Every structure is written in structure tokens, then in C-alpha cells.
Amino acid sequence: xxxxxxxxxxxxxxxxxxxxxxxxxxxxxxxxxxxxxxxxxxxxxxxxxxxxxxxxxxxxxxxxxxxxxxxxxxxxxxxxxxxxxxxxxxxxxxxxxxxxxxxxxxxxxxxxxxxxxxxxxxxxxxxxxxxxxxxxxxxxxxxxxxxxxxxxxxxxxxxxxxxxxxxxxxxxxxxxxxxxxxxxxxxxxxxxxxxxxxxxxxxxxxxxxxxxxxxxxxxxxxxxx
Numbered sequence: 001x002x003x004x005x006x007x008x009x010x011x012x013x014x015x016x017x018x019x020x021x022x023x024x025x026x027x028x029x030x031x032x033x034x035x036x037x038x039x040x041x042x043x044x045x046x047x048x049x050x051x052x053x054x055x056x057x058x059x060x061x062x063x064x065x066x067x068x069x070x071x072x073x074x075x076x077x078x079x080x081x082x083x084x085x086x087x088x089x090x091x092x093x094x095x096x097x098x099x100x101x102x103x104x105x106x107x108x109x110x111x112x113x114x115x116x117x118x119x120x121x122x123x124x125x126x127x128x129x130x131x132x133x134x135x136x137x138x139x140x141x142x143x144x145x146x147x148x149x150x151x152x153x154x155x156x157x158x159x160x161x162x163x164x165x166x167x168x169x170x171x172x173x174x175x176x177x178x179x180x181x182x183x184x185x186x187x188x189x190x191x192x193x194x195x196x197x198x199x200x201x202x203x204x205x206x207x208x209x210x211x212x213x214x215x216x217x218x219x220x221x222x223x224x225x
């Protein structure tokens with residue numbers, strides 16, 4: 001993995017991939033800032049709680065307190081499923097069904113401004129191999145970083161260190177970490193469990209199986225096999 005100048009800001013959703021990336025950035029760079037951006041999606045409360053539990057359990061002094069930002073998207077997304085939970089992508093839905101158009105652009109926009117103000121030299125996100133969305137490509141991230149550095153008069157690099165990895169690869173890398181505390185679900189229950197019926201839960205269960213690691217996740221409904 002490439003080395004990055006600290007401090008490294010890590011876009012963290014509370015999900016498995018960004019949680020493992022956060023710990024690796026803390027280890028390799030020595031100073032990592034988890035950044036949680038609220039847009040108003042239905043899963044964010046469960047994700048934010050999961051991130052707190054994970055960071056507390058890891059107990060690494062090189063991980064700074066979570067930085068919370070807000071970019072409300074209700075005026076753009078209206079009554080679409082990410083804001084209401086209605087019509088969420090079910091078990092067999094393809095990855096494309098999870099697209100929230102411009103999501104990385106939205107999350108990065110405000111993060112970049114904070115990075116310039118607080119001298120964060122690098123922003124990383126945990127996009128994986130096979131991510132089909134155009135705002136997750138290395139080309140897009142490189143161009144956005146270049147434009148932001150010019151517009152903010154601050155040198156900032158945006159990178160996706162896991163772009164060549166699968167979720168199973170990430171699970172193997174983080175097998176020693178408390179992965180049970182992470183949240184990767186499109187419709188989490190009120191008490192913060194994975195629903196077990198959405199396509200994000202399917203992706204998670206399949207990745208643990210492919211990694212050869214026991215899945216410690218608590219599901220509200222037993223996932224299909």
C-alpha cells in the first residue's frame with residue numbers, strides 16, 4: 001500500500017471496508033482522522049453508532065476523534081429509497097441498484113474544504129475493485145483532487161487504496177479486528193442489527209464466505225445461503 005502524508009482523513013461510513021482502512025491508515029501514516037458525513041440516509045444513525053463502537057474497541061491513539069460533517073440531501077433525493085427506506089435493494093438486486101448519483105462527489109466536496117482549512121494532506125475512501133460508479137474511479141478522484149487543490153490553494157490528494165481489492169480481501173486483512181461491530185446494511189433495524197434481506201447484507205455474507213472467515217454479524221433475519 002502506498003504511504004500518505006499525515007494526517008490522513010478517512011471517509012468512514014461505519015462499514016467494514018472503511019473501518020479496516022481507517023486502522024491501516026492509522027498504522028501506516030501514524031495519524032488518521034475518521035470523517036463521517038451525514039446526508040440524511042436512513043442507515044446513517046446505525047452506521048454512526050457502529051463507527052463509535054468500532055473505534056472504541058480498536059483503542060488506537062493514532063485514530064483521532066470522529067469528525068462529523070453534514071451535507072443534507074433531502075432537497076435533491078426527495079422521497080427516493082435512501083431517504084425513506086421504501087423500495088430498498090433486496091437480496092438479489094445488483095450493485096447498480098445501490099447507486100446514489102454523485103455520492104462520492106457530495107461526500108468529498110465538504111471534506112475537501114475542511115481538509116484545506118485543517119491541513120489534512122490526504123483523503124482516502126474505501127472503494128473496492130468492481131465498484132461500478134463513475135465517481136469512484138481513480139481518474140475521477142485524481143482530477144477532483146487536482147481541481148480542489150487549485151481552488152482551495154492547498155495540496156490535497158484523494159486516493160482509493162483498496163481499489164484493487166475485493167471485500168473478501170479486506171476481510172482477510174482485517175480478520176483480527178472487531179468486524180462484528182461494523183455496519184453494512186441498506187435497511188438496519190432500530191436496534192442496529194443488519195436486516196439480512198438487502199443486497200448489502202448478501203454482499204457481506206458472501207464476502208465472509210469467500211474470505212474463509214466466520215461471519216460474526218448479527219442479522220435480524222437469517223440470510224439466505
